[in-house]
Each structure stands twice: as structure tokens, then as C-alpha cells.
Amino acid sequence: MNVNDTEIAWSILQRTGYQRTADINKADVVLLVTCSIREKAEQTIRNRLQQLTALKKRRSSSSSTPMKVGILGCMAGRLKTELLQQEKLLDVLAGPDSYRDLPRLLREAQGGQRASSLLLSLEETYADIMPVQQVPRARSAFVSIMRGCDNMCSYCIVPFTRGRERSRPVSSILEEVQMLSNQGVKEVTLLGQNVNSYRDLSEQQFSGGGSSSQQQQQQQQQQQQLSRGFQTIYRPRLGGLRFCHLLDRVSRIDPDMRIRFTSPHPKDFPDEVLHLISERHNICRQIHLPAQSGSTRVLKAMRRGYTRETYLDLVTNIKTIIPGVSLSSDFISGFCGETEDDHQETLSLIQEVGYNIGFLFAYSMRKKTQAFHRLQDDVPPDVKQRRLQDCIALFRQEAARLNATLVGSTQLVLVEGVSKRSAAELCGRSDGNMKVIFPKGDEAFQPGDYVQVEILSSSSQSLRGRAVIRGSLRDSVPP
Numbered sequence: 001m002n003v004n005d006t007e008i009a010w011s012i013l014q015r016t017g018y019q020r021t022a023d024i025n026k027a028d029v030v031l032l033v034t035c036s037i038r039e040k041a042e043q044t045i046r047n048r049l050q051q052l053t054a055l056k057k058r059r060s061s062s063s064s065t066p067m068k069v070g071i072l073g074c075m076a077g078r079l080k081t082e083l084l085q086q087e088k089l090l091d092v093l094a095g096p097d098s099y100r101d102l103p104r105l106l107r108e109a110q111g112g113q114r115a116s117s118l119l120l121s122l123e124e125t126y127a128d129i130m131p132v133q134q135v136p137r138a139r140s141a142f143v144s145i146m147r148g149c150d151n152m153c154s155y156c157i158v159p160f161t162r163g164r165e166r167s168r169p170v171s172s173i174l175e176e177v178q179m180l181s182n183q184g185v186k187e188v189t190l191l192g193q194n195v196n197s198y199r200d201l202s203e204q205q206f207s208g209g210g211s212s213s214q215q216q217q218q219q220q221q222q223q224q225q226l227s228r229g230f231q232t233i234y235r236p237r238l239g240g241l242r243f244c245h246l247l248d249r250v251s252r253i254d255p256d257m258r259i260r261f262t263s264p265h266p267k268d269f270p271d272e273v274l275h276l277i278s279e280r281h282n283i284c285r286q287i288h289l290p291a292q293s294g295s296t297r298v299l300k301a302m303r304r305g306y307t308r309e310t311y312l313d314l315v316t317n318i319k320t321i322i323p324g325v326s327l328s329s330d331f332i333s334g335f336c337g338e339t340e341d342d343h344q345e346t347l348s349l350i351q352e353v354g355y356n357i358g359f360l361f362a363y364s365m366r367k368k369t370q371a372f373h374r375l376q377d378d379v380p381p382d383v384k385q386r387r388l389q390d391c392i393a394l395f396r397q398e399a400a401r402l403n404a405t406l407v408g409s410t411q412l413v414l415v416e417g418v419s420k421r422s423a424a425e426l427c428g429r430s431d432g433n434m435k436v437i438f439p440k441g442d443e444a445f446q447p448g449d450y451v452q453v454e455i456l457s458s459s460s461q462s463l464r465g466r467a468v469i470r471g472s473l474r475d476s477v478p479p
């Protein structure tokens with residue numbers, strides 16, 4: 001999300017005449033785009049601010065144009081005045097829904113005032129702002145389709161820092177994807193805090209009232225639009241264009257463009273979405289399915305809206321409808337009240353599902369969340385760390401096992417560029433989002449090319465192989 005927020009903020013500033021510099025010593029304005037989801041992310045920004053303090057002082061004594069420093073995004077919204085009081089070098093604070101205000105805020109800051117705009121919006125989606133990609137001629141791009149989240153998981157700060165769920169109109173998303181296709185982009189990732197609960201209500205309005213038979217019909221509609229056996233903890237919206245409709249239309253724009261999406265919630269995978277992924281050759285057969293815990297008791301405390309059993313049923317359903325699907329997940333170790341038995345259930349879930357990629361963290365309590373107000377952060381730090389290490393070790397073991405099953409297969413790889421470790425090798429991604437490294441060879445493959453790569457070896461994090469032939473997404477046949 002931060003990459004996309006940076007591109008939006010930059011697009012707004014560029015329109016008002018700002019230019020970008022790669023040399024921080026020459027910058028008149030330094031803006032840090034921030035995330036608040038974990039304490040560590042905020043600490044990184046605090047450290048960065050310390051470095052900038054020295055730079056700003058140097059600039060004040062040596063230049064007639066004093067440097068202005070601003071914080072954008074979640075951290076600005078979460079800490080507000082506390083940040084202004086503690087960080088004397090800050091001139092500008094802009095919350096995630098205030099980027100349109102940046103030119104005004106910077107004008108005020110140039111006039112010597114400290115300026116902030118932090119209100120969250122019920123409507124802002126930046127639908128009319130075409131983000132400016134940070135890497136010119138990049139072959140992959142992010143496209144924001146919705147913002148905010150209504151789920152209120154008890155550990156999560158997002159609903160407080162990024163506000164209520166709202167979706168960008170389909171037409172503006174299609175326009176942006178078409179533009180990216182025209183620029184030669186070969187992979188688009190649709191982005192949102194809760195990406196698959198996307199619902200464009202801009203062109204259709206549905207009344208909440210109605211007869212009891214209408215209400216019954218609406219309830220049935222709701223059930224059909226969720227994953228089997230899942231519930232929402234809030235009253236879901238009805239009508240409008242859903243994620244499935246959007247995915248269908250986006251994937252029709254350019255048959256040579258891969259489509260991914262992140263980050264979804266497990267509750268929003270009705271069969272219609274799974275069938276579409278299975279049938280459409282350019283929607284990647286890779287699903288991020290954040291579990292967070294393998295214990296029903298902990299999932300209830302987290303307010304995730306599903307049990308271990310419903311999650312596992314969903315995994316079975318996904319694997320049945322999309323054979324060969326690659327799964328990834330998020331887990332939190334040491335959430336409030338998590339016992340050793342709960343932890344063992346998480347380990348057994350990791351083993352039972354088999355994920356290719358995982359994002360694992362030790363729990364850190366965030367102020368304002370439900371957990372902060374109602375639960376005890378009672379798992380000692382060393383126990384959290386030990387459980388986290390258990391999960392990481394098992395994840396690696398399982399990912400290595402799954403990746404080894406790909407040795408001998410041929411994967412269609414989208415080339416990203418030269419491998420970081422060797423200029424003689426290229427690096428790219430498979431349909432399942434695995435990193436694939438292979439020798440350059442005689443063919444002059446370029447970023448954005450599709451190459452059929454025979455996989456010769458694997459580890460828990462990557463695959464290695466040899467280029468067989470230049471490939472095409474249109475020729476790829478689902479397994």
C-alpha cells in the first residue's frame with residue numbers, strides 16, 4: 001500500500017510543479033510515507049527522522065531554502081499531535097486521505113507554519129489520480145481498488161488509521177489498467193486492505209428496507225457472496241459490482257498481462273471468484289489466505305469471523321477448484337491469551353495446509369485496537385519469539401518440501417531483471433509468485449518477457465532452472 005500511496009502523493013505533487021531528486025542533500029522537501037501496522041515499522045520511521053534532523057540542521061545553516069520534512073500515511077493519522085510535539089523537525093503531517101491537500105500544506109510550511117490534515121474520509125479513493133510509477137518503464141504495477149477496512153479484527157490498527165471500507169469505481173480502475181497495458185506493463189496487482197470485499201456501489205443503489213421475502217432474498221445473496229461457512233462481523237453491503245465482476249473485466253483488458261491481488265480476507269472467496277481464477281489464464285493461480293492463527297479460540301479473540309475448521313474447508317475448496325494453486329498466509333505468534341496448545345494448533349495448520357510463502361510476526365499490541373481495550377497482552381516476549389521461530393522453521397520446511405515438487409516441471413516466468421547475486425543470471429516470478437533464477441544464456445531476454453523455464457533445483461525461497469524457450473501468457477494452459 002505504501003508504494004501505491006507514494007505514487008498517488010507524487011502524482012499530486014508533480015501536477016503542482018514539484019520535481020523529484022534522487023539526492024536527498026538537494027531535496028527541499030522530504031516526505032516519509034508510513035505504516036503503523038506494527039511497532040517496528042514506526043520505529044524505523046523514528047530512526048529515519050533522527051537522521052533527517054541532522055541533515056535539516058546542516059541545510060538551515062548552509063542554504064537559504066530550509067528543508068521541509070513531512071510524514072504521510074497511517075503514522076501521521078495515528079499519532080497526530082503527539083508526533084508534532086515529539087518531533088520538532090516535522091513541518092507537515094498528512095493522513096492517508098489527505099494527499100490532495102499536500103500542495104496547500106507545503107505552501108503553509110514554506111510560510112513557516114507547521115501544517116496538518118488528518119481527517120479520514122468515507123469517500124476518498126483517489127479514483128481520478130493516475131499514480132506515477134516510481135520506476136519508469138517498470139513491467140509490474142500496483143493498482144489500488146479500494147481503501148480502508150470494516151472488519152475490526154481485534155489486533156488491528158488499520159480501521160483506525162485508514163478508515164472505513166470504500167471502493168473505487170470500476171470504470172476508473174479499468175482506465176488505469178488499460179493505460180498500464182499501453183505502457184507495456186505485464187503484471188498488475190490489485191491492491192486493497194480487504195481487496196476481495198471490493199464493491200462498487202457508485203452506479204447502483206439498493207434500499208435497505210423491503211418486504212420479508214425481499215429481506216430473505218438479500219440474506220441469500222449475502223451468503224452466496226461469502227466463502228462457504230464464513231460470516232461477516234459487520235452488516236455487509238448488497239448490490240453493486242463485486243470483486244468477481246471487477247476481476248473478470250480487468251483480466252479481459254490484456255491477455256498478456258498477469259493479474260494478482262492482495263491482501264484478501266478468507267471470508268470473501270465465494271465459489272464464483274475461485275472458478276474465475278481457475279478458468280482465466282492470466283489470473284495467477286496464487287492466493288494469499290491470511291489465517292493469523294490455527295486455533296479457533298484465538299481466532300475468536302481476534303474477531304476473524306471463522307474457525308479453524310471453516311478455514312480448512314475453504315482451503316480444500318480452493319485446492320479442488322484451482323488445482324496446483326499456490327497459497328501464502330499471515331500468522332501472528334503470541335496473541336493475547338494464546339496458550340501452548342493454541343500454538344501447537346497453529347503449527348499443525350501450517351503443516352496441514354502447505355504454504356509456499358508466509359509472513360510471520362510476533363504480536364505487538366497497538367493502542368486504540370479492541371485488544372488494547374479488552375484483552376491482556378499476556379504472552380511474555382521471549383515466549384512470543386520462541387513460538388515465532390517455531391512457526392518460521394516449520395514454514396521453511398514446508399515451503400522447501402512444496403518447492404521440491406516443482407523440480408522437473410516447466411514454469412512460465414515473467415522476467416523482472418538481472419539477479420541481485422549474479423549479473424550472469426536473470427530473475428523473475430512464476431505464476432505461483434515464486435522467485436525463479438536462471439542463466440541469461442544466449443537469448444537476450446528483457447524485463448517483461450515471458451520465458452518457459454525448466455526447474456532444476458529448489459530451496460524454501462526460490463527455484464533455479466534453465467530457459468527452454470521464449471513463452472507467452474496466451475499459450476499457458478492451467479494445470
Ligand code: SF4
Binds near residue numbers: 150152
Ligand atoms: S481484515 Fe482485519 S487484519 Fe486485515 S486490515 Fe481489516 S481489520 Fe486489519
